[in-house]
Amino acid sequence: MTDGAATIGVLYLAEVIVPQEIELKFALPGVRADDALQRLRRHPLLRRRPMRQQRLVNRYYDTPDGWLRTQRCALRIRGIEALPGKASPTGQPTPDTPARRTWEQTLKTAGHGSGALSVRGEWTTPLARPVLDRAALLATALAAAPDLAQRLDALQPVHETRCLRTTWTVRGGDGSVVEVALDAGDIRASGGRAPLLELELELLAGDPAALHALADALASDLPLLPARTSKAEQAQRLGDGTLDQPVVARPLDLPRHADPIAVARAALGDALGQLCDNLLLAARHDDPEAVHQARVGWRRWRSLLRLLRPWLPAPPAHDALRPLLASLGTVRDLDVALTETLPLWGPLFVEDDTAHPDRLRAWQQASRRLTASVRAARRALRAQLSDPATAQALLACATWLQQLPEHVEAPAGWAAERLGRWHARLAHSLRESTHPADAQTTTDALHAARLLAKRLRYGAEAVAPTLPDKAARRVHRWQRDARTWQSRIGRWRDTQRAAELLAEHRADAALTGFLRGVALAGRRAEAHTGD
Incomplete structure (x- = not known):
């Protein structure tokens, strides 16, 4: 969602420092976009906070053989147009400078987590114009990929999303900082369109527990259905005609002799995801x-x-x-x-x-x-x-x-x-x-x-x-x-x-x-x- 300000810690992958995106994502079944926005603006935690709106165009890239998809990566160029005026604490627009569009390139790697929580590697680079920056990709997890030059040459636009993003920043008394973002628009792929309405909570600073506490508070007014499918995955499914297919249990990637906690995270996480994914379809x-x-x-x-x-x-x-x-x-x-x-x-x-x-x-x-x-x-x-x-x-x-907990002792x-x-x-x-x-x-x-x-x-x-x-x-x-x-x-x-x-x-x-x-x-x- 954002650049370096959203980085929480680092890990190392293929000898590249990996910024992390930690967020909760929710669908809002049965709610219109304008209704969702008004409910959020009236919520006690948001109504006195400044509100910002942007129009986003996300253009996703891949090779003709779907190389990035098989690597569970998403590469996009985003156009960002800040709407004229910025919202006052009451949510009413005030005069500001005219809108202008900026561009950025982002690579995201496969997320891990459970339920609505996702922790993913993310690299974002500002762009002067909407053209892929190959040099920036060499400083990401793709750097270790074989035949990288040929892969980069084959990259082309495959689908896109367009939405109005409305954001608030919530600072907690525990030092946490969370960005609340409502995205309303559509997904476009292979000549088809599908509506898009999601709420994302991204941790900018502090403990991930702050995400869950804020989500629980917002869920008192909105039906926040935990969602695990990214916009890129939704666009891919729209393109190949599987967006509205029912979701079955996924194969679990568990090691030999996994303890009960490891089984719980993988198996219960997939079961809950299967339930929520299909509820959204229903x-x-x-x-x-x-x-x-x-x-x-x-x-x-x-x-x-x-x-x-x-x-x-x-x-x-x-x-x-x-x-x-x-x-x-x-x-x-x-x-x-x-x-x-x-x-x-x-x-x-x-x-x-x-x-x-x-x-x-x-x-x-x-x-x-x-x-x-x-x-x-x-x-x-x-x-x-x-x-x-x-x-x-x-x-x-x-x-x-x-x-x-991270681990539990269990008999062989x-x-x-x-x-x-x-x-x-x-x-x-x-x-x-x-x-x-x-x-x-x-x-x-x-x-x-x-x-x-x-x-x-x-x-x-x-x-x-x-x-x-x-x-x-x-x-x-x-x-x-x-x-x-x-x-x-x-x-x-x-x-x-x-x-x-x-x-x-x-x-x-x-x-x-x-x-x-x-x-x-x-x-x-x-x-x-x-x-």
Whole structure:
């Protein structure tokens, strides 16, 4: 965001001194740019502070083969135009010198951190005109790259962002200095455009804890959803058509014998990122997979908290997230019924629409009622996402994760030992489902087995890279078994839930009874297979 004033400490990479950018980034789902600006201007922490506005044009460069992208670097030239006048403490403009545009070049390396926090290498160089300064790039992390001269020759503009940036500087009593920046504009790539609205908090001086304290205060008035995707990454995804694709779990880069804290930072950080990324998509689009992947992110978070619980401090309470989680569950259940269960079993129920027109009408009526319900459920979900209380609860998770201790002592084999217990409990639940005292016992045992299968799967996926070869092979086998049982029991559960939804929506009794029969057969089949 800024040049040398934003430098907090140094580290060394490829024998080059690396300035660091430490910031929190947030999306603002369900909020218009003008509304966000007015809420910030009225906030008690900002309303008496000078406000500055600039128009920014960021032009990003890469080689035709995407070399910088593969190196997880972003190179841009930024044009900065300070708007005429500067804001008084009340936010009203006052006369000033005419606007003029300045230029600067910035290289950023891949960030590390968790939740909304990013710590990245950053090199910024003033420019007299909007042309890349090759000599300045030789003093960055790129200096050690092979064939650098040829790579620099191949650099060309690939995408850009344009925005109005509004900034405030907040100085804390602890000596911290934080820049608050609201960016409102758009992203442009490959002939396409996407809206841009983000809030960034950058640490200019002091302890990173000041970022979280300020974010929590601002989140009382705005839905600040933790965001981990940079503007450059968003532009890249817009260019290749993946900007609005649901986000799945990322492979974790963990060393062998990683301790529980290292696993927590990587795995819980990715789970929280997966949840928040897909919540942002669900706020903009109706793709059922975005809701599904948001729920997967939450399940991963909860499963990993259980796995790592003996070595972690108490996590924040999740009570404030219950309305959001309930909305996600409602939307997901309706989505599955409409896009998977009814299309699968409806034709079998109808059989021949000429011979059974009443069945066809019953199926079509049920589909219309469920469609109306899922639209209402999505509106309720978006209302939850625009509620500051929801964002504050997610921010509390991100803050807790960032403040974990650096290291913790754990016995050798801690991960395999805990997963082994879960595997044994899953096997027990599957056995219980085969010798029921009544139908409800089977249902309860299969439901418990499904939850255990999810927990085992997500835990195994996280820790398998950290295990010795023999233990890793065993855990991979458990993971495959858990995935299989999760899928198989899930098919039965989805059919049962669809039948429940049909009854709630007063669907035709014959259609509801048909699906209940299918679910009963599926339950009996899974119970028999578990023996």
